[in-house]
Amino acid sequence: MAAPDPVETFRHESQELLEQLEQALLDLEHRQGDMELIDSAFRALHTIKGSGAMFGFDAVAAFTHHVENAFDEVRKGKLVASSELVALALAAKDQLRILLERPAEADAAAQAAILAGFHAIVQGGAAAPANVIAPAADGAAAQGWRISIRLARNAMAMGTNPLLLLDELRALGPARVTALADDVPPLEELDPTDCHIAWQVELGAPCTRAAVEEVFMFVIDEMTLELTPLGAAAPPPEATATAPPPTPAATPTAPTQATKSAPPGDSVRVPAGKLDELMDRVGELVIAQSRLRQVAGASHDVQLRAVAEEIERLSLELRDTTMGIRTVPIGQLFGRFRRLVHDLCRDLGKEVELVMQGEETELDKTVIERLNDPLVHLIRNALDHGLERPEERGEKPRRGRLLLSARHAGAQVRVSIREDGRGLDRARIRARAEERGLVAPEQVLTDQEVFQLIFEPGFSTAATVTNLSGRGVGMDVVKRTIEALRGSIEVSSTPGAGTDVTLCLPLTLAIIDGLLVRVGEGRYVIPLTAVEECVELDADAEAGGARCNFLNLRGSLIPFLRLNEVFGTPRDPEKLKKAVIVSAGDQRVGLVVDQVIGDHQTVIKSLSKLHADVEMFSGATILGDGSVALILDIAPLVAFGQAHEERLMTAA
């Protein structure tokens, strides 16, 4: 993609605007009359209309215009943001999305129904002349129009050329244009960049009001436009389409441009692909830098060392900055679920209060994008299976509570979905698992192990299959997606009090700090976050030939694994072995290596699909000398070690 396609940019931007609109509408349901929300909705509509017309989405612009008008009435206090209006606006928002994405599929009848709804609301609610095109005047073409035009004073500075507008009017039919120079100030006060002249145009052509208004599409909100059908005696107030007069309109419009994007200050729109590229380059730089450090470390040249240190500092800063660019607040993602919850509650007949916490928690954009589907599944499940109907909730408040939260915990982000519903039925899950042969009847399972069963493919305890969930597809997809993100899922549940599903995710997918170790000929990277300490393995422990053994670490016994045996590589004659104590959750295990080389900035390169079945490695990295080192995946290793420990315990 060479130059960004402006139409594509517009589509992207409108997606965000539509989301902003949706948020505002959903909030408006609870806080009717909140001017800030109404303004926000109005601004979103206004911008969609403006840029829509600019990029040739005329249908979008025309449709939005009517919705916007209704909100303008609300903004001016002539109309109340009733729940009907909000519902209608939500429908309009959906229609807009269709118009933007798949214009061919747009349902004209649905669109007309929405517009009719708006029209009814505006007609019914507005005592003052409605700023909507009266259908009579819209449909039936008048004999001609007397049009009086007064542009905003700064119209020309904003890029409007009045002559072009007049030419467009002339194109509609024979027009007689009279310039009204009443407002032109004396020459010494005249600012040549301001528009002082108003016009009166008599258009002698039978065209519709909409056709005339279309000419002023871009400027209609900042100008005064009066249309009087020719031949009519007095302009009936209903037929006067008065755009907001210049003074009040000019004031809210100016901040509109400034507050279009939520965070203040300048921002640049960059395709995510470019950021990925940048991250790759930074990754390569970090690798080259660690190579430089090695070279400089071996040299006695003071100057070289100084430069190497300087470059090290710079490249680490650059890495942090780049990672910062890629992270976005998770609130962006959470926001999308409000509509989902709203719609699901309506469909399921449930009353749910959605609470969000930690929306400002930042996470890699790639991770956020890929979290969408799993969270949708989990929320659907929570609403469909977890939360009861209002009448079934007993002593609990009628209104269920769904808590979406995110927080940082070390190098991880914990995203949790908690509801106060009926909780998981431990016995039923177990029975179902036995039925399907997933567990043996006599097997002892912890709660955590039982709850993990719900992530098995095709597993469902739902007695009835609804169109939302219960088919047993989804949860395994959730698990797969989270694992692909190097994350894990924790489930806790109390019968009658609800379920909490927590997704633990790494902060970034791109870079980790690692400990470089040597096992035989091979070099491996252990994620530093998992490393607790490194100890020397004394000769006694080393003497034991068993594959798994115990290490006495300040009084606690820790099982250790000899990595050369796990990997099936030849044993190194090196006598003095080191054990790297790693932890996953509350479990610890020692990994016996031949040498601890040092810490290493690691750019994670994912392993090829062809190696998908190789466990124990979460990825690979390229070392300073250009060779490849594998990154150990701690969780399977620890599980492996713990399994060994248990086997030894039972054997003893």
Place this chain on the structure above:
Amino acid sequence: MSTPETAQTLRVVTIDLQGERFALETRHVREILDPGPTTLVPNAPAFLDRLINVRGRVVPLADLRLKLGLAPSDTTIDTRVIVLEVPLEDEAVTVAVLADKVHEVREIALVGMTQTPRFGLRCRPDYVRCIGQLGDDFVIVLDPGPIFAQGRAPDPVPATHS
């Protein structure tokens, strides 16, 4: 997929594996490199147990000889690494293969395009894309897709597992 079936020739790279001549279609070949340092992937299938660095990318290195029932051979001055783009489940996967020698890129005339003989081949018929004619000799054009699709499942060819 393009349809070379209609064409009478195919553009291939000819290589040697244990003294036998094979060919790979040029549309799969991305580049040919000299062998460099490799990294062992413990517990991976024997024919696919190494990784190499291809311009900053970590790429698995396969030894096709093990897949074709041939004995492995030592690295010589002629050994080359061929980087391939293999279509696997709608996705192009980059993988490198070892060759004892790379000969040339050339057009070869096709024989038996419609029916690969089920007998007389050393290797499994689904690994063979077609048979081409090279002078007076025949050459097997390998189809990397099935070879690496197999590599993900347990390997049916008795390989020397560590």
